[in-house]
Each structure stands twice: as structure tokens, then as C-alpha cells.
Amino acid sequence: MKTLEDLKKLRDESLKAMEMRYLRNGVRIQVGMGTCGIAAGARPVLQKFIEETSSHNMNNVIITQVGCMGECAFEPIVEIVEQDGTKTTYCKVSERMVYEIVEEHLINGRRLDRYMLSAVKK
Amino acid sequence: MLERMQILICGGTGCLSSHSKDIQKEFDRVLTEMGLHDEVKLVLTGCFGLCEKGPVVIVYPDETFYSHVQVADVAEICEEHVLKGRIVERLTVKDPIDKTKVKNFSELNFYAKQRRIALRNCGNINPSDIKEYIARDGYAALGKVLTSMTPVQVVEEVKKSGLRGRGGAGFPTGLKWEFASKSTDDIKYVICNADEGDPGAFMDRSVLEGDPHSVLEAMTICGYAIGAHQGYIYVRAEYPVAVERLNHAIRESHEMRLLGEDIFGSGFHFDIELRLGAGAFVCGEETALMASIEGQRGMPRLKPPFPAVKGLWGHPTNVNNVETFANVPVIFLKGADWFRGIGTEKSTGTKVFALGGKIANTGLVEVPMGTTLREVIFDIGGGIPNRRRFKAVQTGGPSGGCITEKNLDTPIDFDSMIAMGSMMGSGGMIVMDEDNCMVDVARFYLDFTVDESCGKCTPCREGTRRMLDILNKICAGKGTMEDLDTLESIGNMVKESSLCALGQSAPSPVLSTLKHFRDEYIAHVVDHVCPAGVCANLTNYVVTDHCIGCTKCAKNCPVGAITGSVKQRHFIDLTKCIRCGACKKACPVNAITSKPLPKEVQLNG
Numbered sequence: 090m091k092t093l094e095d096l097k098k099l100r101d102e103s104l105k106a107m108e109m110r111y112l113r114n115g116v117r118i119q120v121g122m123g124t125c126g127i128a129a130g131a132r133p134v135l136q137k138f139i140e141e142t143s144s145h146n147m148n149n150v151i152i153t154q155v156g157c158m159g160e161c162a163f164e165p166i167v168e169i170v171e172q173d174g175t176k177t178t179y180c181k182v183s184e185r186m187v188y189e190i191v192e193e194h195l196i197n198g199r200r201l202d203r204y205m206l207s208a209v210k211k
Numbered sequence: 212m213l214e215r216m217q218i219l220i221c222g223g224t225g226c227l228s229s230h231s232k233d234i235q236k237e238f239d240r241v242l243t244e245m246g247l248h249d250e251v252k253l254v255l256t257g258c259f260g261l262c263e264k265g266p267v268v269i270v271y272p273d274e275t276f277y278s279h280v281q282v283a284d285v286a287e288i289c290e291e292h293v294l295k296g297r298i299v300e301r302l303t304v305k306d307p308i309d310k311t312k313v314k315n316f317s318e319l320n321f322y323a324k325q326r327r328i329a330l331r332n333c334g335n336i337n338p339s340d341i342k343e344y345i346a347r348d349g350y351a352a353l354g355k356v357l358t359s360m361t362p363v364q365v366v367e368e369v370k371k372s373g374l375r376g377r378g379g380a381g382f383p384t385g386l387k388w389e390f391a392s393k394s395t396d397d398i399k400y401v402i403c404n405a406d407e408g409d410p411g412a413f414m415d416r417s418v419l420e421g422d423p424h425s426v427l428e429a430m431t432i433c434g435y436a437i438g439a440h441q442g443y444i445y446v447r448a449e450y451p452v453a454v455e456r457l458n459h460a461i462r463e464s465h466e467m468r469l470l471g472e473d474i475f476g477s478g479f480h481f482d483i484e485l486r487l488g489a490g491a492f493v494c495g496e497e498t499a500l501m502a503s504i505e506g507q508r509g510m511p512r513l514k515p516p517f518p519a520v521k522g523l524w525g526h527p528t529n530v531n532n533v534e535t536f537a538n539v540p541v542i543f544l545k546g547a548d549w550f551r552g553i554g555t556e557k558s559t560g561t562k563v564f565a566l567g568g569k570i571a572n573t574g575l576v577e578v579p580m581g582t583t584l585r586e587v588i589f590d591i592g593g594g595i596p597n598r599r600r601f602k603a604v605q606t607g608g609p610s611g612g613c614i615t616e617k618n619l620d621t622p623i624d625f626d627s628m629i630a631m632g633s634m635m636g637s638g639g640m641i642v643m644d645e646d647n648c649m650v651d652v653a654r655f656y657l658d659f660t661v662d663e664s665c666g667k668c669t670p671c672r673e674g675t676r677r678m679l680d681i682l683n684k685i686c687a688g689k690g691t692m693e694d695l696d697t698l699e700s701i702g703n704m705v706k707e708s709s710l711c712a713l714g715q716s717a718p719s720p721v722l723s724t725l726k727h728f729r730d731e732y733i734a735h736v737v738d739h740v741c742p743a744g745v746c747a748n749l750t751n752y753v754v755t756d757h758c759i760g761c762t763k764c765a766k767n768c769p770v771g772a773i774t775g776s777v778k779q780r781h782f783i784d785l786t787k788c789i790r791c792g793a794c795k796k797a798c799p800v801n802a803i804t805s806k807p808l809p810k811e812v813q814l815n816g
């Protein structure tokens with residue numbers, strides 16, 4: 090450590106590793122991780138969300154897991170909760186879909202109607 | 212695999228003693244077994260402050276707050292929460308104030324009213340990882356000071372902030388730095404006073420354990436401001452966790468070249484070493500402390516000369532308290548004006564208090580100066596448990612006094628505390644309820660100072676001893692009204708003629724209880740009764756008409772001295788009674804009191 094720039098660089102790097110402790114607002118991605126969700130493959134989906142959002146350097150998302158949402162037949166279920174409270178529920182989410190959800194919904198702000206629970210369930 | 216969860220486990224001394232290290236190990240084991248180890252980071256932090264609920268575990272990102280966690284609970288947390296995302300409800304806390312279930316850390320009323328500056332990182336970062344401190348803007352203040360400010364500007368900024376010493380006396384820190392900077396000498400020293408000897412105080416300990424780098428950074432800033440190149444932290448050996456983390460932090464800072472030669476390429480060099488004290492209260496007094504560092508017996512000397520002129524080994528020395536230092540980096544990061552905006556005009560910033568005694572949320576709280584005692588004790592502290600009534604709060608430890616109900620709404624700062632006949636002290640706050648005997652409380656503190664008096668000056672050595680003799684006599688039921696006057700006159704003599712502040716303040720607990728609770732003293736002396744039921748010789752427990760006949764007292768009596776049948780008033784056989792007070796504690800309707808025996812009542816009545 091020699092200069093203020095060195096310090097700042099180390100600060101930014103270290104902060105990234107701690108972000109989840111300080112983030113209060115932003116988008117929440119909630120992955121259903123009841124037994125049903127896990128059985129349907131929610132764990133790799135969750136992991137994929139983490140990979141995708143961090144490879145895009147998105148630092149305003151919180152990824153958490155929640156319990157069974159009662160729609161076990163449609164697991165893995167992922168809810169995206171916007172800062173203003175709007176919820177989008179995606180169902181039967183696969184790793185490939187995660188990629189799309191991150192690109193389209195989170196980055197471009199376009200919801201993917203065809204993956205939504207309300208659409209699929211009909 | 213990327214990390215998706217962080218589990219923070221409190222590693223403050225309180226939680227460590229209830230096995231938080233084992234909890235960490237168990238998390239480690241279970242997560243490895245479940246193959247989740249790479250996704251979850253375990254962090255052993257400093258004190259969260261809510262010691263009452265320990266061991267405390269917080270799970271991020273959802274901020275779930277688990278209390279009283281046992282090793283046996285870990286598997287369930289991993290299985291349910293980490294794997295399946297279901298919060299383990301039974302380990303979440305009820306808010307002691309509005310009784311609702313609280314899941315989130317930030318929802319707790321305990322934290323909502325606090326303003327954490329000195330404790331900003333405690334419970335939030337891993338104290339053994341310098342990077343986590345740096346992530347929270349650690350060492351940025353030092354960087355700014357060394358690369359863009361002159362020593363005079365540094366002193367001015369501290370002066371402007373209005374920061375006053377948190378070690379007890381409340382002396383303006385900037386002024387102290389200025390004195391030391393103006394003393395001319397090639398050799399000067401910075402000392403951090405981490406002796407913390409008040410019974411019931413653990414603020415400094417928590418800062419050292421939870422955020423050691425904040426103290427190192429501030430000491431280096433101080434060194435630059437006054438022209439010193441060597442710092443010492445005088446810490447008691449009874450704080451092994453603090454010692455270990457400080458040593459580790461000093462090593463880390465050296466490795467990062469934030470201590471040592473040419474810091475931030477400024478040419479300024481600074482070193483810090485620990486000096487361990489043996490845990491004598493008097494060694495917290497700065498001149499005694501310096502004598503102890505020099506290898507002499509820890510005894511105070513007369514001031515002046517003040518340490519800023521003639522301190523350690525005769526060189527100008529600046530002594531500040533741990534919490535004082537912990538505030539310093541923030542002042543440089545956010546500015547003196549920002550700091551001044553918090554607290555009151557003459558006492559800026561915040562103060563950390565260690566809440567103890569009869570209080571629901573035992574723990575550490577940090578509030579802006581000017582907060583009232585009522586807010587601290589009832590809103591944050593959760594009030595008095597077991598439906599007992601508040602009686603007094605002792606502040607300033609053995610040097611302070613007690614504050615009663617009528618002053619609960621006075622905003623607290625350095626000056627108002629003194630006006631109320633107590634003092635801020637280092638921040639111990641012991642809450643007392645109707646079951647505390649104030650004579651006994653005074654005796655407790657005096658007993659402490661008698662033990663801790665170094666014996667150098669006669670008023671303190673002999674005067675406190677005589678006062679204690681009188682208090683013992685009163686508690687034994689052999690006191691006279693004359694004794695009360697003698698107590699007062701010896702007290703005032705000791706106060707005025709002792710060499711150091713230990714003796715000068717030792718009579719305070721006695722004088723202040725004599726002032727506010729004279730009736731209790733009189734009850735001991737004249738009625739031969741201890742109204743709170745503490746002094747065994749003077750306690751006659753009586754069951755009053757309020758008795759509902761629940762039999763709880765009889766069941767709890769260890770010597771079978773209580774008789775009575777269900778739904779009937781019970782009676783205590785005072786010939787069998789050993790005055791332990793178990794019945795009084797057990798009574799759900801407060802029907803057992805300590806009363807003088809009416810003349811006509813026989814002992815076995």
C-alpha cells in the first residue's frame with residue numbers, strides 16, 4: 090500500500106465481497122427453495138443467478154431463497170421483486186432461462202411474459 | 212462457486228463465553244458435510260451490542276437475526292435456512308418492547324434508536340481481516356490526513372469537531388492534541404488508554420475486539436498531529452481476545468504498510484506496541500498508567516505537569532481513551548461540521564453506554580449526546596424486567612453517582628450529568644429496581660475503591676476504609692444517625708484532599724445515595740430494616756394481604772419456612788427464614804415485602 094489509489098482499489102474490491110451485508114434496496118430475486126423447488130432443480134438456478142448477475146457487475150440485486158410458494162408443480166419458481174414492490178413470478182425456470190431473465194428483465198427492463206406463472210398456468 | 216450467503220457470528224466476549232466459537236466450528240462442519248461450504252461465508256465479528264440475546268447469529272442477505280443460538284441449532288439453520296430458505300422461527304427474537312416477532316436485524320427497536328459512530332463496525336465486519344475494515348473506508352482518513360493536511364490543520368479539525376474525551380473527564384480532545392503538539396521535544400508519545408477498570412463497563416473492550424483498526428488508525432493520525440512516532444496501547448491482560456485481535460491488527464497494518472516507515476509515501480513513520488496491565492483500576496488514571504508502562508508501580512502523581520508537557524519517560528505524551536480514538540477517523544471522513552451536528556452544543560457526537568443491572572436488554576448502546584436516560588433505559592434497553600419498578604441508575608461506576616426517576620428526562624451530556632450529581636464516566640450504566648438496597652449499592656462501590664486505592668495518599672487510603680467500616684456497620688443494623696453525618700463529612704474530606712481522581716470521586720456513590728435515598732439509610736439505622744430486603748440482618752420478610760395463595764413462595768423457599776394452603780394467605784416463619792429473598796422473587800403479585808416487625812408481633816407469628 091503506497092498511495093491513496095492503492096487504498097481505494099483495495100476498498101472497492103473488498104467491498105464487493107461484503108455488499109450483501111449493506112444492500113438495503115434494489116431488486117430482490119427470490120428463488121423458491123422448498124423441498125419441491127430443490128427437487129425440481131432450484132439450486133443450480135440460484136447459482137446461475139449469482140453467476141450471471143455478478144458477471145454483469147450488477148450490484149443492486151439481492152438474491153435470496155424463500156420457502157415453498159405453494160405451486161409445487163411449477164417449480165423452480167423465481168420471484169423478481171422490483172424496488173417499487175412490483176412482483177414478477179417466473180416458473181419452471183431453467184439455467185438457460187436465467188440467462189434470458191437477467192439480460193431481458195433485469196438489464197433491459199422487459200418482462201418475459203411467456204415464462205410467467207400466470208401465463209404458463211392457463 | 213460464488214458466495215450467496217454470509218453468516219455473521221458474534222465473537223464478542225459475551226457470546227464467546229457462551230460458545231460462539233463452537234457454533235462457528237459447527238457451521239463449518241455441517242456446511243462442509245452438506246456441500247454448501249463454498250457458497251456460504253462464515254464471519255466471526257465483534258460485539259453486536261445486544262448481549263442479552265447472545266449468542267447472536269445474523270444471516271445475510273436476508274438479515275435474519277437469530278438469538279440464543281446453541282451448537283445443537285446449527286444443523287437446523289443449515290438444513291432449513293441455508294438450504295431451503297425457510298427461517299427458523301423459534302430462534303428469531305420477540306421485540307421486548309412491542310412483543311412482535313422480529314426477523315430482521317434492522318427492525319429491532321434496540322438498534323432503531325441508536326446512532327453508531329464509535330461502534331460503526333462492531334458486529335459488522337470481521338475484526339481479524341483488515342480488508343473488511345478498508346472496505347468500510349478504513350484508513351481513508353489516515354490517507355487523507357497524511358497526503359493533504361498539515362499537523363496544524365489536523366489539530367484544528369479535531370478542535371472544531373468539539374470531540375471530548377470519552378474516558379471520563381470529557382476534556383476537549385483537540386485542545387489536548389494542541390498542547391502536546393506545542394511541546395517541543397524530539398521524542399513524543401501517543402497512548403491509548405484501554406485499561407477500562409469500572410465494574411460493569413465493556414465499551415472499550417468491544418471496540419478493541421470488534422474494530423481494532425479504528426484505534427490504530429486514529430492513533431497514527433494523532434501521532435502525525437502532535438509529532439510522535441511511537442504509540443502504546445495500555446490494555447489489561449484480562450482482555451485476552453482484545454489483546455489477540457490488536458496484535459493481529461498491528462501485524463496486518465505493518466504488512467500493508469499502514470504502520471511503520473513512510474506511510475502513504477508521506478515520509479511519516481509510526482509504530483504501535485501493546486503494554487499489558489495487570490488489571491488495577493488506578494492504572495486507568497493517566498499518570499499511574501504511564502508509571503506502569505515505565506515499569507514502576509502504578510501510582511498517580513500530581514498534575515501539573517500534565518502528560519502533554521511531561522509524560523512517558525519525561526517526554527510529551529498524549530493520552531486518549533479507546534472510544535475517543537474510535538471517533539477520530541469518522542471526523543476526518545465526514546468532516547468536523549458533520550460531527551458537530553450530532554449531539555448537543557457542548558457535547559458533540561455520541562456516547563456508548565454499557566447497560567447492565569435490572570434491564571431487559573443488557574448490552575452496548577450508542578446514542579447521540581442529549582438523549583434522555585428514559586430513552587436509553589426504556590426505549591432501547593427495554594425497561595425493567597419482571598414488572599419491577601425503576602429506582603435509580605448508577606452512572607460513572609465507582610466514581611459516579613445515582614440518578615433517580617425525577618431526572619430521567621434530562622438530556623444526557625457531560626455537563627448535565629455533573630449537574631445531576633453523577634458523571635458521564637466511561638459509560639457504565641447500572642440500572643437498579645426496588646429490590647436493590649441503595650446502602651448496599653454504595654457499599655459495593657466503596658468496597659471496590661478501598662481495594663483499588665493505591666495507598667499513596669492518606670485521605671483515599673484511610674478515608675475510604677473508615678467510610679466502608681461505617682457502611683458495614685449500617686448494613687449490619689448497628690448504625691446510628693450520627694454515622695450518617697460522619698459519612699458525609701469524611702466523604703467530603705476525601706473528595707477534597709485526595710491526590711488523584713480515584714480518591715476525589717470515590718465518595719460519590721455514598722454521597723449521592725445519601726442525598727437521594729436518605730430515607731433508606733434512616734430505615735436501616737432507626738427502624739432496623741432494609742426496605743429492599745437485601746441486608747440480611749435487617750430483613751424481615753412479610754407476606755401482605757395482597758397474597759393470592761398461589762403457593763409459589765412456599766415452593767421456592769429452600770428451608771421450608773413458608774406455610775399456607777392454596778388460595779389462602781401464606782405466612783413466613785421468621786425463625787426458620789434465612790433471608791435469601793427467593794420468595795420475594797417468586798411472588799407474581801409483589802405481595803412479599805421487607806418490613807419492620809411491629810412490636811407486638813412475635814417472631815414466629
Ligand SMILES: Cc1cc2nc3c(=O)[nH]c(=O)nc-3n(C[C@H](O)[C@H](O)[C@H](O)COP(=O)(O)O)c2cc1C
Pocket residue numbers: 375376377378379380381382384404405406407408409492493494495496497498530531532533535536637711712713
Ligand atoms: C481511577 C481512574 C481510572 C481511570 N480509568 C480510565 C480507563 O479505564 N480508561 C480511560 O480511558 N480513562 C480512564 N481514566 C481517565 C484517564 O485518567 C484520562 O483522563 C483519560 O484516559 C483521557 O482520555 P480522554 O481524554 O480520551 O478521555 C481514569 C481516571 C481515574 C482517576
